[in-house]
Amino acid sequence: MEGSFSGRRALVTGAGKGIGRATAVRLRQAGAQVVALSRTQEDLLGLQKECPGIQTLCVDLGDWDATEAALSKVEDIDLLVNNAAVAVLQPFLEVTKEAFDRSFNVNLRAALQVSQIVARKLIARGAAGAIVNVSSQASHRALTDHTIYCSTKSALDMLTKSMALELGPYGIRVNSVNPTVVMTNMGRLNWTDPKKAGPMISRIPLGKFAVALDVPVITEIDDVVNSILFLLSDQSAMTTGATLPVDGGFLAC
Numbered sequence: 046m047e048g049s050f051s052g053r054r055a056l057v058t059g060a061g062k063g064i065g066r067a068t069a070v071r072l073r074q075a076g077a078q079v080v081a082l083s084r085t086q087e088d089l090l091g092l093q094k095e096c097p098g099i100q101t102l103c104v105d106l107g108d109w110d111a112t113e114a115a116l117s118k119v120e121d122i123d124l125l126v127n128n129a130a131v132a133v134l135q136p137f138l139e140v141t142k143e144a145f146d147r148s149f150n151v152n153l154r155a156a157l158q159v160s161q162i163v164a165r166k167l168i169a170r171g172a173a174g175a176i177v178n179v180s181s182q183a184s185h186r187a188l189t190d191h192t193i194y195c196s197t198k199s200a201l202d203m204l205t206k207s208m209a210l211e212l213g214p215y216g217i218r219v220n221s222v223n224p225t226v227v228m229t230n231m232g233r234l235n236w237t238d239p240k241k242a243g244p245m246i247s248r249i250p251l252g253k254f255a256v257a258l259d260v261p262v263i264t265e266i267d268d269v270v271n272s273i274l275f276l277l278s279d280q281s282a283m284t285t286g287a288t289l290p291v292d293g294g295f296l297a298c
């Protein structure tokens with residue numbers, strides 16, 4: 046896989062931490078020009094230090110106008126990873142308007158907005174492209190206290206299919222990865238308690254969460270990043286509109 050992204054320009058959202066950061070580094074290592082977008086400047090500065098040559102963009106994707114302005118400065122993009130998301134956990138009866146709006150704005154609306162911007166430019170220059178939306182196993186299964194999160198990811202899966210339908214004729218493929226728990230900041234926050242993690246792992250046929258090594262130790266055994274890179278690459282040239290579980294079999298059983 047290394048070297049196979051030479052000459053391609055990639056944009057990764059939520060690249061300050063976790064899966065997005067690892068994806069940005071791996072794409073750079075594989076020869077792509079990478080624009081890493083995130084919300085916290087400190088994270089982006091650290092990323093640039095760790096991986097020289099990465100271009101960074103600091104913006105809050107929950108802010109439509111700021112996102113539009115920030116992305117207007119970015120040159121043509123061939124590969125897009127809509128990875129940024131928030132996980133606000135609240136019991137259904139206590140869901141707030143603020144949590145609902147914030148979650149849908151970042152997890153769904155931003156994916157739509159950023160994809161529109163990238164796809165319009167691809168179509169204008171007659172270039173093919175690939176987009177991967179980072180969804181979740183939670184798009185298919187209800188999880189306690191995850192009402193809003195599950196709903197945003199479910200909607201993201203349908204956005205993936207709708208985009209695949211309308212962008213396919215232009216040679217733009219759109220797929221999603223749907224991981225199980227990954228021990229990033231988000232994963233640790235929600236799944237460190239063995240009382241919660243145990244029952245979840247017991248429902249995963251492979252008996253474990255997805256592997257992600259903390260930066261700066263990024264290696265090729267990162268389960269989710271490997272699947273993202275596959276869906277961005279020409280090795281999946283005939284795949285679009287798919288939601289690829291990276292879940293150890295959770296959704297199949």
Ligand code: NDP
Nearest residue numbers: 059061062063064084085106130181226227229230231232
């Ligand atoms: P992290 O919380 O570790 O990292 C998320 C990154 O996205 C951070 O850099 C964060 O920046 C950035 N981000 C969040 N909100 C915004 C925003 N409004 N504008 C710009 N950047 C933003 O999450 P993960 O790496 O774990 O998750 C990545 C993706 O994987 C998400 O889509 C998540 O839903 C999905 N996923 C994760 C799972 C898990 O168990 N970890 C399981 C299944 C799916 P900052 O910290 O500065 O806010």
